[in-house]
Amino acid sequence: MRLTALFPLACAVVAFVLSMLCLFAGHKPGFMEDYAIVTLNTSTLGHNLIPTATTSSGPSPTATSIGSFFSSIAHNISSTIEGDLNSIIGDVADKLAKEIGIKQWYSLHLMDLCEGTYAPNATQKGAHENVTTCSNQTAMYHFDISKQLNQELEIGPLHINLSDINWPSEIQDGLNALNTALDATFVLYAIGIAAAGCAILASLVACFLHGSHLISFGNWGLATISFLALLIASIIVTVVQSKATKLINKYGNEIGAYAYKGNKYLVLTWVAVAVMFLAMLAWVAEFCVGKRNKGREYTEKSSGRGWGRSRRSDEAALRRSGV
Template identity: 85%
Template sequence: MRLSALFPMACAIVAFVLSMLCLFAGHKPGFMEEYHIVTLNTSTLGHNLIPTTTTSSGSTPTATSIGSFFSSIAHNISSTIEGDLDGIIGDVADKLAKELGIKQWYSLHLMDMCEGTYAPNATEKGASLNVSTCSNQTAMYHFDISKQLNQELEVGPLKINLSDIDWPSDIQSGLNDLNVALDATFVLYAIGIAAAGCAILASLVAVFLHGSRLISFGNWGLASLSFFALLIASIIVTVVQSKATHIINKYGNEIGVYAYKGGKYLTLTWVAVALMFLATMAWVVEFCVGRRNKTREYTEKPQRTRWGKPRASDEAAFRRAGV
């Protein structure tokens, strides 16, 4: 048995599992929700447009930029808290999202989007994510947060749309450009996973075929393919995270939308890359060791005449060696 082949096989197995998790994280409510690519906090969406001006007698606030739509919500919220509404905390944020008819957060996964609320509230440090629903799992999923929010606003209590809360069109325009990169990421993950799976099977063969350099070379090729596919996919995801959060925070912070990178997802994908790199290097070592052993066997093999007998020089060497 070729026990040295067990190490790269183990690396390929773990990388295969981690890559599958990167692909299917969040595919149903509650399944690895914290392993998202990007998450949007919309618990304070539109808070800057809520009228805060009151009369000296403390009467109902006067509506500002979106008119009568927010008159009722301003009255309800102002009865809950006192002071400046720009300092929304605790359950006030919960009530704001509920009044608008939207969820408090939306998370992007590679093949779908999930949404839900924070527990115990949106401003609690380390608040957990309560998942309400996830979209249908789709290969090459496109993250259209503007469409999702607009649909929920239109059926919400206030019956408004994104234009009423001054939603910047630049947010979705920027995300649309990144969707193309995510399409490529899906394809690369599929290639990396398939190559890793084949590498596992080929490694199993190598365990029982000792000294076969062809098997080592084939395993190296599969491991290399998986490594480079996962490497490029991980680079793309890292760039997409950075650009998506920058775009959303740049245009959305003023209206109460905040974006955060999925650190756990990055850890998952880069660990898979590291493991396939180790598997690739292990097969390089296996190939080089096998080649050296073959060379040693060839040089140590005595030369024979055309009749199959050792040459005279070889016989003299044997006699000197006492053979």
Template identity: 65%
Template sequence: MRITALAPLVCSIAAFILGMLCLFAGHKPGFLEDYHIVTLNTSTLGYNLVPTTTASGAAAATPTSLLSWIEEEAKNITSEIENEFETELNNIAGDIADKLASELGIDQWYSLHLMDYCEGTYSPNATAKGAKKNVTSCSKQTAMYHFDITQTIDDQLHLGKYNISLTDIDWSDKLQDGINALNVAMDATFVLYAIGIAAAGLAILTSLIAFFLHGSRLISFGNWGLASIAFIAFLICSIIITIVQKKFTSIINKYGNDIGLYAHRGSKYLVITWVATAVMFLAMVAWVVEFCIGRKKRSREYTEKRSGGWRHRRSDESALRRSGV
């Protein structure tokens, strides 16, 4: 048995499990929901439709005017009253967000996973610090799933109390362009995750073979090849996810904040995909070391064998000369 094969074996198992989590996170309500790629906060979507009144009595239709007025008034109150007042304002704002989403007929958040999306509400309300997400439903899990949140929200708005559309809340075409780019990237990511997981799975099996078979450099080389394939696949996936999260949230927040739409990156998903990449890299390095050690050991055995054979011939010749032959 080769004890040294245990290290890359453990790394391959870890990468395989983490890769499966990246693939299947959120495949049903409540299953690793926190491990989303991105989440869209729609609890304030449509705030630009809510008329607000300024001090002069003029009506405004921007969601930021209400929040700015509240913040300015809160700053002008003494510190003791300010704390109580801010608490009340947060509760009021949370109630407004909850009621607004309910009236429009949409959920308060939509989270994207690799093969589906989930939706739900915030608890106790959308603006509460550390609010928890309650999952109401998830879409059907599909390979190379396309996140068509525009159509989903539009359909829900039409079914809502006011029967409005995305056009009524000034939904920008730039938002759809960002979603389309996201879907293309997710297609490539799914394929690469599948390759990485398959290679890591095969590496587990071949690592077990290497563990029980002693001294086979061919097996070490094959394991290195599988580990390299898995590492490269996970590395590209992790890079794509990192870039997509940054670009997508930037586009959504740039063109969506004015209508109450916000995007948040899934940091936990980013952690597990990079950890999977790291452990697969360790497995790859371990097999390189194992291959080199096996080669050095075989070279030493060959040298010792030749040296032993040469000394044996010299001894035989000396014995013959002494006997006069």
């Protein structure tokens, strides 16, 4: 058994598993929800529409459904927990999302979108994410958060839409441009996973074949394809994360929308790249060592044949001389 092939085999297996997790993270409620690409916190979305009310004698807002609701929240907060700012923020955050009909957070995964609420509340440090639902898993999923929010607002208790909460159109316009990059990421992950899977099978073959540097070269080729595909996919995800969070925070913070990078997802994808890189280096070493050993064997055989011919020639010369 070729024990030196076990290390790149193990690396290929690890890269294959991690890449699959990157692809299928969040495909159902509760499955690796912490490994989202981007998470959008909407627990305070629309807070800018709440009238400032420091006393109960302040002017009342226009008598519309949304105005009455926000006025009621402001009045209750100011009268019951006045002076405790942190409690006020937490209370508003928990009530806002529920009353206008949206969830407190939305998370983008490579093939779907999940949503849910925070427990015990949105402002609690280290709050837990309770997953409510996830969209159907779709290859090359497009992150259309504006459409999702608008649908939920329209069927919510107040029957409002994005324009009522001053949702900036620049957010979705920017995300639409990033969706193309995510499409490419999906394809690259698929290539990387397929190549890693083939590398696993080829590595198993190499474990039982000795001295074949062509097998090592083939394994190196598969490992290289997988490494490059995963590397480019990881770079794209890193850039998309950065641009998406900056975009949402730039235009959304004023109305209560906040975006966060999925750092755990980044760790997952870059570790997959690293182990596949190690597998590629291991097969390079295997190929070089195998080629050197074969060259040494050829030299030894050639020397042996030359020495044999020289000995036979000397014996023949001695016989001809009568010795």
